[in-house]
Amino acid sequence: MINYLKRNVSLTIGLGLLIFLILFTVHGLLTIEFKQAYPLAVRPKQPPSLKYLFGTDFFGRDLYTAMVVGVWQTAIIGLLAGAAGTIIGIVLGFISAYFSGLVDVLIKFICQILTPIPAFLIQVVIASSIDKRDVTIITMAIVVFLLSWMAPTLVIRSQVLSMRERQFVAVAKLSGMNSLEIIFKEIFPNLLPFIAAAFVAQVFQAVFASFYLAVIGLGPLREPLLGNTIWAAQSQSAFFNGWWWWPVGPSLAMILILGSLAMINMGLDEMANPRIRNKE
């Protein structure tokens, strides 16, 4: 395990960043007062200092508290939407590949038609159709998930298709296993690296999409989601007014989150397709 991590640099760095973020958030959640992440809690417009680690914003929120809550909420959206997208992808991919025929043609066709439509724009339509007062972390996760199940469906489908032709499946069939047994005992375990990679990619997409939506003002406006904080800073012209710490803090946090996910994803890719490995 340790030896493998030494070879797979990107996986190691990604996991390291992720552990750092988890520790930061857990430690934060145990020590902060939640109230301070919401308006009118502390003195507004204070630059970073020992008292306010990341400063405070125009509305009187402590930005350190806001960041802890924001990272936590980002994690909820990412994990919920990522898990939902992956599960739908697995189910549809299996149905499509294993039973083939008309079902397969239909599922594949729908995925192909929906893929070129920029998902973000449809998410904008959905998010703007919801009453702004009703937007919560959970609705954000649902909006993001609605258009993100196509990629994992196609990935799982193609992997199942290739696996179905392998010899161990033929052997299992000859030894009298039924379809369900073959799916769960033979194919599924071999798919796990692909599923893990698809899951991380989904979480990345979900975090990314919810961040973009929040940055253009379609997030749950009351919550200190990282994108929302940037949106609020932009609409108050934070840079023109010299409050640079307001948008910069959440941006750095977001870079760490997306960076760690991208690194883990690259590491898992290397694990699943050894062909990408650079022979040095």
Next chain:
Amino acid sequence: MFVLKRLLFVILVVWSASTITFFIPRISDINPIRERFAELARLGGFSAGELEKIVESYSKAFGLDKPLMQQYFDYIGGVMTLDFGVSLNKFPKTVLMLIAESLPWTIGLILVTTILSFVIGNLVGALAAWPLSPKWVRGISTSFILFQGVPPVLLAILLIFFVAFKLNILPIAGAYSIGTIPDFTFEFILDVLRHQILPGIALIFGSLGTWVLSMRGMGITIQGEDYVVFAEHKGLSSYTIFKDYYLRNALLPQVTAFALALGNVITSAIVVETIFGLPGLGFVLITAIRSNDFLVIYGIVLFITITVAVLMALVELLYPLLDPRVRQGQE
């Protein structure tokens, strides 16, 4: 036959996108007209009793009282002729007029940044995998992959902070300096370009990582191929091998990836525009979101979807020009 198939696909994509944008808002119980007038009523002007009457008469004017299917066919017909309706917020202006006003800014930004990031990214990626490039070149090129985790928007904020705010050498936001009059003079164009540098850099470097990563992967796969080994044994110069054997073959899948990435490219450009306050499509979109101007939101969404679908089809039609194998397959 091939062309016809692609055309049909484009139509299907546009049709499903417009069906989604038609039905989703109608599932929710928001009435865009009531939202808009409720906002005006809050600012004062008329009483709540009058509100319902106004909403009713406007609903009639916009055809919202017709049966749903009738509305749907009108809408699809409108989309096919690029008629997205009128803006509720800037009333006499149609959605298409708003798009046309802002489009040049967005196209200029996207065109330059996309081409540059594709070219730079693929070159760097190829160098990162090329076994003959010096070790330091490979090291630097590989480190470009790190940009993959940084979306252009975040890069934009950091650039504003370091370059515009701390060093104060480039403007923080806006398309041209406050107080200048838009005109085709040399100074004005220079001023506009100065304002485009940071958004441009953010977009180029924000999408570079993906190209570097996939090109590097492609390059590593190609290295072992027989034709590369053969070319080496033939004694061709390493420059020729790099250009004609290596780059050209590795580029083909990248062109397909480019078509697929178009949606993301435009999305990122739009959000970056809003960060810099440039008067492009992103700005129109964010203004529409702020003022509940629903027809403008849906219009921009559909316009971009149509553009992406058409561009993707075009890339696929041009593909045979790049790859002789596909060309022969068709004939």
